[in-house]
Amino acid sequence: MSIDDERDLYERLDGAVEAITPRPAPVDGVMRHGRVIRWRRRAIAVAGLAVVAAGAVAVPSLRHAATQHQPATSHYTATVQAPGPHSPAGLIASGTVNGQHWALTAGRPGAGGAGRGQQFVIASGPAFGPDGMTNSATAFAAPTTEPVSLTGIVCGPSQAAYGPVAADVSYITVRLGNGIVLTLHPVRVYGVRLVGFAIPVGAPVVSATAYSARGEIATAIPFRDGGTSSFVTWLRPGQPGLARASGLVGSGSYLGKAWSVRAYLGPWGACLAGQAGGEAVGSSCEEVASVSRNGTGMWLWTGGGPALAMGSAGPSVARIAVTSPDGKTTQVHPVAVGSARFFAFAFGPGPKHWKWTAYDGSGHAITSGDVVPS
Amino acid sequence: MSEALDAEFREFMHGRWPAMVRLAYALTGDQGHAEDVAQAAFARAYASWPKVRRTGNPEAYVRRIVVNENRNRFRKQRVAERLTDTPPEPGSGAGTGPGADATGQYDERSALMAALRRLGPRQRAVVVLRYWLGLTEAEAAAELNCSVGTVKSQASRALATLRQSAELVDGGSP
Numbered sequence: 208m209s210i211d212d213e214r215d216l217y218e219r220l221d222g223a224v225e226a227i228t229p230r231p232a233p234v235d236g237v238m239r240h241g242r243v244i245r246w247r248r249r250a251i252a253v254a255g256l257a258v259v260a261a262g263a264v265a266v267p268s269l270r271h272a273a274t275q276h277q278p279a280t281s282h283y284t285a286t287v288q289a290p291g292p293h294s295p296a297g298l299i300a301s302g303t304v305n306g307q308h309w310a311l312t313a314g315r316p317g318a319g320g321a322g323r324g325q326q327f328v329i330a331s332g333p334a335f336g337p338d339g340m341t342n343s344a345t346a347f348a349a350p351t352t353e354p355v356s357l358t359g360i361v362c363g364p365s366q367a368a369y370g371p372v373a374a375d376v377s378y379i380t381v382r383l384g385n386g387i388v389l390t391l392h393p394v395r396v397y398g399v400r401l402v403g404f405a406i407p408v409g410a411p412v413v414s415a416t417a418y419s420a421r422g423e424i425a426t427a428i429p430f431r432d433g434g435t436s437s438f439v440t441w442l443r444p445g446q447p448g449l450a451r452a453s454g455l456v457g458s459g460s461y462l463g464k465a466w467s468v469r470a471y472l473g474p475w476g477a478c479l480a481g482q483a484g485g486e487a488v489g490s491s492c493e494e495v496a497s498v499s500r501n502g503t504g505m506w507l508w509t510g511g512g513p514a515l516a517m518g519s520a521g522p523s524v525a526r527i528a529v530t531s532p533d534g535k536t537t538q539v540h541p542v543a544v545g546s547a548r549f550f551a552f553a554f555g556p557g558p559k560h561w562k563w564t565a566y567d568g569s570g571h572a573i574t575s576g577d578v579v580p581s
Numbered sequence: 582m583s584e585a586l587d588a589e590f591r592e593f594m595h596g597r598w599p600a601m602v603r604l605a606y607a608l609t610g611d612q613g614h615a616e617d618v619a620q621a622a623f624a625r626a627y628a629s630w631p632k633v634r635r636t637g638n639p640e641a642y643v644r645r646i647v648v649n650e651n652r653n654r655f656r657k658q659r660v661a662e663r664l665t666d667t668p669p670e671p672g673s674g675a676g677t678g679p680g681a682d683a684t685g686q687y688d689e690r691s692a693l694m695a696a697l698r699r700l701g702p703r704q705r706a707v708v709v710l711r712y713w714l715g716l717t718e719a720e721a722a723a724e725l726n727c728s729v730g731t732v733k734s735q736a737s738r739a740l741a742t743l744r745q746s747a748e749l750v751d752g753g754s755p
Contacts, residue, residue, distance in 0.1 A: 223690040223693045229602035229616060232594050237623045
């Protein structure tokens, strides 16, 4: 490349990045987060987790290579074991992914900067990459409408799920695409019964089934998106799930970036997955019962660019009027996919509120709300 | 950690925050994500600040984390906004249909970022380090923990892709 081309590239790059104005440095928040990281390292070292005892590195390395996620084929392994009587405090579960150790550990409620009654969960071990991660603080409580409430994380080459179980759950089986069946035994951690497991990113989960002492409670077929699995709807024995259907809910170009939202219905419930600027923004799901309700709900994904709003529309909704901060209104029409109706639109940038109102066929306003780009 | 070290870190972060956000923006093309990446990098630096400051080049420490940041993500199982029952004033105007362009504009910055996003993460990092930060091939290789040969080949492929990029060739037309 000629010097002129390199100079041109530098000037374009410099012009592009210098044009943005970062928000004021969030020093206090950074220092709080840094203290949590420091606390996590001490907790791993002091508690003597199984992965540390096995010689795994739990402290971040300055020069670690960027983790490359290899799509899982059928040639992967995963194991899980419940904590034993001599396990460190807070251990939810541990095991191996492709021979590498992992552990999921809950911090003491309120410790490490967590709010009252909330706990951090630490994913550690080489299966989660050289650094592991500390998840956002959560207040665990036994679920009342489903046998288990799972939270999913992706860290390094592995994905994990953990969460509280209902009082009558004796164990949960997780069936993977290559035939492996993981059996999760709840363990009481700081007063709440929790389960957890980890598998490679890309490894398909076929189903998860919760059992009580009397037999099967419910089964979940996860929604798979981007190599990860989400457990949304738990079907009781004999309960039919939604018929499978998928379709485009909305698409377009917003501020020069292409975006689209697709709906996927099936035994997992109803999920909406968005893309913006050529990258997956994320997905959100509703359980079967919620989709069949006569109402309108909305999800927001504001992490990507542009921000996307998407949701389900009740049967009486004929159109949704979206009004920008400068008063311009765009009409969005729900799209039927399978047995449900959905809508989606792009909006932003922020920080001002955008208003939206759902109208029936007679022009009467049904419901409304605000959306705010991040 | 002592108050003196905390004060030292505060001064460091205030001074280097804009540059790290801009570096992350060059790599990600999204300002919000760039600020998240930069914030996480500074948090890790603070967590090890006594050791990091002893390296004599804490900026390089933070920059390496920004460049090599993992793509960990926390999935939201569900983010739902439940609506009010009270409608606001009725919407007005005919609007322009679902998903229509709001501005019809496509600026130079968007064209360049769109072109960069077509590159793989490693190629994008090489372009930013070599042609914006001005690092040598050896310095870029050290940042990316790869060989000089890899930097050379990735740069060559990236430049070839950018030369053919429709966004840059057409001067930013969508």
